[in-house]
Amino acid sequence: MRWLASPRTGGLFALVAVIAALPLALSNNYFYEVAILVGLNAIVCVGLNLLIGYAGQISLGHAGFFGLGAYGSAILSARFGWPPLAALAVATAGVALLAYVIGRPILRLRGHYLAMATLGMGVIVSIVTATEDRWTGGPDGMPVPPLRLPGATLSGEGPWYAVVGFLVVAAVWLSLNLIESPTGRALRALSGSEIAAEVSGIDSARQKVLVFVISAVFASVAGSLTAHYSGFITPSKATFLHSIEFVTMVVFGGMASTYGAVVGAAVLTTLPQLLTVFKDYEMIALGSIMMGTMIFMPKGLVPSIGGLVGAAAAARARKAVR
Amino acid sequence: MSPQLAQYLLSGVTIGAVYALVALGFSIIFNASHVINFAQGEFVMIGGMTTVSLIGSGLPLPLAMIAAVLLAALVGLALEKLAVEPARGAPVATLIIITIGASIFLRGLAGLVWDKKLHTLAPFSGSTPIEIAGAALLPQSLWVLGVTFAIVLALSWFFGRTLLGKAMLATSNQRLAAQLVGINVRRVLLISFGLSAALGAVAGILITPIALTSWDVGIMLGLKGFAAAVLGGLGSGPGAVLGGLALGIAEALSAGYLSSAYKDVIAFVLMLAVLFFMPNGILGRHSAERV
Numbered sequence: 307m308r309w310l311a312s313p314r315t316g317g318l319f320a321l322v323a324v325i326a327a328l329p330l331a332l333s334n335n336y337f338y339e340v341a342i343l344v345g346l347n348a349i350v351c352v353g354l355n356l357l358i359g360y361a362g363q364i365s366l367g368h369a370g371f372f373g374l375g376a377y378g379s380a381i382l383s384a385r386f387g388w389p390p391l392a393a394l395a396v397a398t399a400g401v402a403l404l405a406y407v408i409g410r411p412i413l414r415l416r417g418h419y420l421a422m423a424t425l426g427m428g429v430i431v432s433i434v435t436a437t438e439d440r441w442t443g444g445p446d447g448m449p450v451p452p453l454r455l456p457g458a459t460l461s462g463e464g465p466w467y468a469v470v471g472f473l474v475v476a477a478v479w480l481s482l483n484l485i486e487s488p489t490g491r492a493l494r495a496l497s498g499s500e501i502a503a504e505v506s507g508i509d510s511a512r513q514k515v516l517v518f519v520i521s522a523v524f525a526s527v528a529g530s531l532t533a534h535y536s537g538f539i540t541p542s543k544a545t546f547l548h549s550i551e552f553v554t555m556v557v558f559g560g561m562a563s564t565y566g567a568v569v570g571a572a573v574l575t576t577l578p579q580l581l582t583v584f585k586d587y588e589m590i591a592l593g594s595i596m597m598g599t600m601i602f603m604p605k606g607l608v609p610s611i612g613g614l615v616g617a618a619a620a621a622r623a624r625k626a627v628r
Numbered sequence: 629m630s631p632q633l634a635q636y637l638l639s640g641v642t643i644g645a646v647y648a649l650v651a652l653g654f655s656i657i658f659n660a661s662h663v664i665n666f667a668q669g670e671f672v673m674i675g676g677m678t679t680v681s682l683i684g685s686g687l688p689l690p691l692a693m694i695a696a697v698l699l700a701a702l703v704g705l706a707l708e709k710l711a712v713e714p715a716r717g718a719p720v721a722t723l724i725i726i727t728i729g730a731s732i733f734l735r736g737l738a739g740l741v742w743d744k745k746l747h748t749l750a751p752f753s754g755s756t757p758i759e760i761a762g763a764a765l766l767p768q769s770l771w772v773l774g775v776t777f778a779i780v781l782a783l784s785w786f787f788g789r790t791l792l793g794k795a796m797l798a799t800s801n802q803r804l805a806a807q808l809v810g811i812n813v814r815r816v817l818l819i820s821f822g823l824s825a826a827l828g829a830v831a832g833i834l835i836t837p838i839a840l841t842s843w844d845v846g847i848m849l850g851l852k853g854f855a856a857a858v859l860g861g862l863g864s865g866p867g868a869v870l871g872g873l874a875l876g877i878a879e880a881l882s883a884g885y886l887s888s889a890y891k892d893v894i895a896f897v898l899m900l901a902v903l904f905f906m907p908n909g910i911l912g913r914h915s916a917e918r919v
Contacts, residue, residue, distance in 0.1 A: 364721045411904045417720040418664050422858055423903045426896035429851065437889045550728055557725055586740055593733025600726045601714045
């Protein structure tokens, strides 16, 4: 039964079980819609967590990659009539290339300077999407055709849920495997001390750029899918505030915890839906959650609960010995 | 110089002075605490919006302005005491998220307490333009430039001549050493937040008759002030002023000659260029990281 306790097998098994069982509780289309949005955000957060949680590099501009993926798909399929899957592939490749090119100069920076540079990059993307109205429809946004797969068009809440659920599991599986690979160990080493990591022979620039590109690709794919799923895209998806929401999900769920990223996305995507009655208080609530988590629970939700459970188990074990 | 160019330069210097005040606020807090205060823009908003609403309730302009600056300073003190102080020693990412959380909180609160409309103030001394080299200068611009100049002089006196100012400089240089010679480092931190909040509020009041104010004006002004601080060299006082003015002029020129839609992009393109090619900024200290 040991395999059940390991996050790579037991945790993944639990995640699959939750995703498979959830439709029993989703009694109408609206619940499905929220679940799909949770899944799409979770994909972004799992990728962003690799960067922030494991490599220790902050990004305040991931909504930029999300937005580029979304608009890339939208423009290629709506304005040029490309098949959506080809548009998605090209948009993803474009974002990966961009992240690779800007990754090296940006990731040479540390701490505050890195935060500023990623922020600047994100703001530039968001202003461009709001301004180039010939292509993007400007601040009003643009419609996006549905996702046509070979043989069928993806429509309706059920099929979308299945596809997004599958992709969330795939993203988590990829992330867990990456963390346990030599790359993952290198990332954790350079997060602890970059100089120590370099002394022990890790090419830290290469590893940081690699994880930056991976996290940008996750964000871009989720952006493309969100655009196709909602059928409409506006520049608000690429703004600084949206970048902050992604970072908050990662940090709230728990940095350096892949499941934490999923839980963070689930809680912070669902919460505003529950709070729509208090729409005026939404920003106050978001701000309070961000400050409160960082002050009282700096490790985030999942690691904190994990720590409590671990401490309780240890106490029980001590009692049993006596 | 063509009148058109003169006009762009005048409006660039005016808005640049406001960026300089916001950038000075960033630098003061960064020096004292090594925190980048992402809520700096909200102080600008609080300054403008409080003045507007107090004048609306019948207070004369000078009183409303003083009250607005005091309120912003109080909010700054509260921010340090309630949100930054409890997380002392936390990693950079944690502190960044806390101050961003504070800014979203304050913006939400402003939207509730006041409203989500645009507001303006009457110019302090009329709106008859003064002609300089064929370009029109609003009297309000003179107010902006004059007050900014006075504040820069006052700050250089404060940091160069007073005990408290020197204590703040000492803390930014070497915190532990400052503590060892008896400087109350916690008080320095608190004062730096109050001072930079007051600076932000002054900027917000001065610019309102020219550029309007509203509950969400803090995002862009904060980010631009931030870009100005990076441009001049984070943590450098003269750098913040120079960065602010340079940014204002670059923005006005690009709005005039290139594209007004992309004037907001200039700030961030300049910031990225500076970060990539001279990460210490124009006047920043050159530092080597210790292992």
